[in-house]
Amino acid sequence: MNSIKILVVEDEIIVAEDIAGRLKKLGYSVTATVASGEEAIEKVAENQPDLVLMDIVLKGEMDGVTAAEKIRSQVNVPTIFLTAYADDKTLQRAKLTDPFGYIIKPFQQNDLRVAIEIALHRHEIEAKMRSALKDSEAARESVEEKSQRQNQYISMAAHELRNPLNTILISAELLKIDRTRSSDESQVKTIRLVHSATQKMNQLIDDMLFMGRAESGKLKCHPLPINLVEYCQDLLDQLQLGNEAKHKLILIPSSVTSAMLDQKLLHCIISNLIVNAIKYSPNGGKVTLELEYCLASEGDKEAKFCLSPQYLFANSKFKNNNYSLLIIRIRDEGMGIPETELGKIFEMFYRCKNTEKIKGSGLGLTIVKKAVDLQGGTIACESKIGVGTTFTVALPYVALASKIQSDNI
Structure with a gap:
């Protein structure tokens, strides 16, 4: 919190000193206290604070509303208005500057902290949103x-x-x-x-x-050594903490634990599929994450055991003399996906007709498909209405040789 810099704009010296003192007790850094709108504009340009606490009624030619409007047009710094009284016309003008909050005088220290934290959260989110829209536009x-x-x-x-x-x-x-x-x-x-x-x-x-x-092609696959079972168990434990519906998250581990995989992409795959399984399953239902290692030659019975018919149908990327696969299966006992819609579920923003009453963005499965493709893998879905859904992911990966040998002895 010490890195957050705040400019205080207040024309009553005693009040300004009191506010500055409270901010310092809360752990914030006060860049300056100024008494006029003109000084506020100068200090923002000079010190580049993270937030401005602006009294609406200021002495001089420029009030706080006008100063906030000029600051907003020049730099991207959020403003919180301080006011003990302002007429309706002034308040309407203040709204046009899109402030990040209001604090009514007199106020308590906790009011000040909450208003600042909410304003900073909102500002951070808006900055991310602008960046996201810029990236998608490019x-x-x-x-x-x-x-x-x-x-x-x-x-x-x-x-x-x-x-x-x-x-x-x-x-x-x-x-x-x-x-x-x-x-x-x-x-x-x-x-x-x-x-x-x-x-x-x-x-x-x-x-x-x-x-x-x-x-935009900026996302790449960077495999690193990983203990697969520990990684998946930690991920399930994290998801269980936020699981308000109290689903049972179960891990069925593989005998091979060490591998070379991109952990960020793996996280995107497993977390999105587990969250979807929870979202579309009844409260207290069971969600299973199953890991399986498959080392085989093309056409071997072991390969057919590891892969469902959908994979053998379209899996040209695995048609080498020898290959190793990580098989990830995520099963739920949820509402299921209509058979006529299975071919559309990985399309961006697509949501099945039977999920209209459940909130969602339609991005989760698209992200899963992207993360699978970036690792040279493939994904398939089997589902039955009222029974549940199983997503199966096959990823080519390199397991540590010593571990493979010990498992095969």
């Missing part, structure tokens, strides 16, 4: 495709971000209204809601950034 092959895809991104982002944004805004209002009546436990719960909503927004933005990098 990947377009034609003006028509660029326009169509941009509209899809904006529409999807606006729809998916609305709920967590509302959660953040409502939580902020609750903290402001109930600051004298609510307990510490209630405030902690509200802040957790803000944190959860922020995580959901960050995940959506990370997904968009992944797609932007993948489509």
Whole structure:
């Protein structure tokens, strides 16, 4: 928190010193305290703070609203307004500057901290969103495709971000209204809601950034040594912590544990498939992650045992004299995918008709397919309505020779 720099704009010297003191106690760095809008503009350009606390009513020719508007037009620095009183006309002007929050004087130290943290979260998210949109735009092959895809991104982002944004805004209002009546436990719960909503927004933005990098050819496969069983168990443990529906996440490990794989791409594959399995399964259902190692020659019975018919049908990339495969199967007991839609599930933004009441972006399986393709693998899906779904991923990989030999003795 010490790296966060804040500029205080307040024309009452005693109030300005009090605010600066509170900020320092909270661990923030105060770049300066100034008394006018003109000074604020100069200090922002000079010190480049991370956030500006701006009193709306300032003495002199320029009030806080005008100063905030000029700062916004010059640099990308979020502003939080401080006010004890302002007429309706001034407040309407303030809204046009798109402030990141309001603090009503007098305020408590906790109000100040919450307002700052929410403003910084929002600013960070908006910066990521701009970067994601920029990356995705650079990947377009034609003006028509660029326009169509941009509209899809904006529409999807606006729809998916609305709920967590509302959660953040409502939580902020609750903290402001109930600051004298609510307990510490209630405030902690509200802040957790803000944190959860922020995580959901960050995940959506990370997904968009992944797609932007993948489509522009910037995403590469970088295999590194990995203990496969430990890695998968740790990942399941992490997903179990956020599993509010209390699904049972089960790992069926392979006898071969050491391998060379891209951990980030592997994480994209397993985490997205597990999260989908949880999302589309009944509460308390069972989700199984099964690992299997396959070392075989083309046409061997062992290969046919490891691979389902779908793989043997289209798996030209594995048709070498000898190959080793990691087989990942993820099974759930969920609603299932209609047979007529199985061929469309990896398309960007596509969502099956029977999932309309469940929130989702339509990016998860597209990301899985990209991550599989980047590693030279393949993926197939088997599903039955009301029974469940199984995704099977086959990845070519290099297992450590000593471990393979010991397993084959």
